[in-house]
Amino acid sequence: MARDRAEELVRLVVDLYGAGLARLLDLLYEQGRLDDAVLDAMAGDPLVAGLLLVHGLHPNDTQTRVRGALDSVRPYLASHGGDVELVEVTDAGVVKLQLTGSCDGCPSSATTLELAVEGAVRDAAPEITEIEVLAAPKAAGVIPIASLRVRTAGADAPARSGDWQAVPDATALVQGRAEARVVGGVAVVVCAVGQELYAFRDRCGSCGASLAGAALHRRAGAGAGAAVLRCPACGAHFDVPRAGVGLDSPDDRLEPLPLLMRDGGVDVAVPVGA
Structure with a gap:
């Protein structure tokens, strides 16, 4: 009572x-x-x-807010050579998305959706009930992977595989260097390339050593936004804007982490159990 x-x-x-x-x-x-x-x-x-x-007084409708949320994560998706499009917001509150580029059909699509897209969409439109990822037009229908269906309400909602954590001392990040930070108990490096930031696990994709303090270089003839990270331990090279792909061996690559610049700070999505 x-x-x-x-x-x-x-x-x-x-x-x-x-x-x-x-x-x-x-x-x-x-x-x-x-x-x-x-x-x-x-x-x-x-x-x-x-x-x-x-209080139901927001001047923008659900679809407008969802579009704004997707725009906020496009830089991260673009670093993977992909993008996301809003297909529809149904009357029942279901948001239907379509991943394009290298995101479509990629084994990491579930993580890309849950960590990079879900948090932004939830913040902007908490009233939505579900997120669905549709297959590319050439393979119409809903991707039959349960992990791509993220319920945002109800007791049967699956556990999230990660959470957004603030990057300590984000204002002190230095251009041209891999800055080491501990985010949510996980060692990461954050690379500032022009106006963009990229986050990776602090682990070389070739030798497994720390990347803290590694210098960023630009290859001859590359554009202003290009940046190559050189491992200080083994000398392996990785393309930072292209999600840390290995330049010496395509089998070696860094592990990128979703990153968002919002509310004046920098957040990184750290997987649970990392």
Whole structure:
């Protein structure tokens, strides 16, 4: 009984806040102050956007917010030579996506979806009920892999294979060098290449040694965004923007980790049990 009363009190307080927030928006509108610039600023502020979302007052619909979330993870997917497209958001709250490029059919597609896409979509649209990944047009239908179906509500939701963790001292990252960090108990290196950041397990794909402090080089004739990491122990070379593929041997490669720059910080998805 006491718990029921407490829950009812919380509900009443939340409803009161929601009504007050709705009235505030009405007053701004009546005064001609609620223009597109103000709405965009509200939607772009994580704290304000979260409050609006809780009370059903967010200016952007679910599809718009999902598209924005996908845009935020495109740099990571592009580092794997892939991309993601929003196919549909159904009335039942199911988000249907299609992985393209090298992501489609890749054995790591499940991890790419769950770690790089799921978190961003959940944050932007917590009301969605399910995420489905569709096969490429040449093989229509839903990919029959249970791990690609991520339920975001309900007691039967499968456990996530990883979680986003903040990178310590992200503002101190140095250009042109593999910076070592411990993220969620896992040793990683973060490489700053121009305006982009890339994260990998701190383990050489050739000899297994640490990559901490390794210098990043640009091959002759390569573009401004190119960067090659040289292992300080064995001298093996890896292409940083291309997901750490080995340049000396295609069988040797670094292990990339999903990375997002958001809310003024840097987060890396560290697999559970790593």
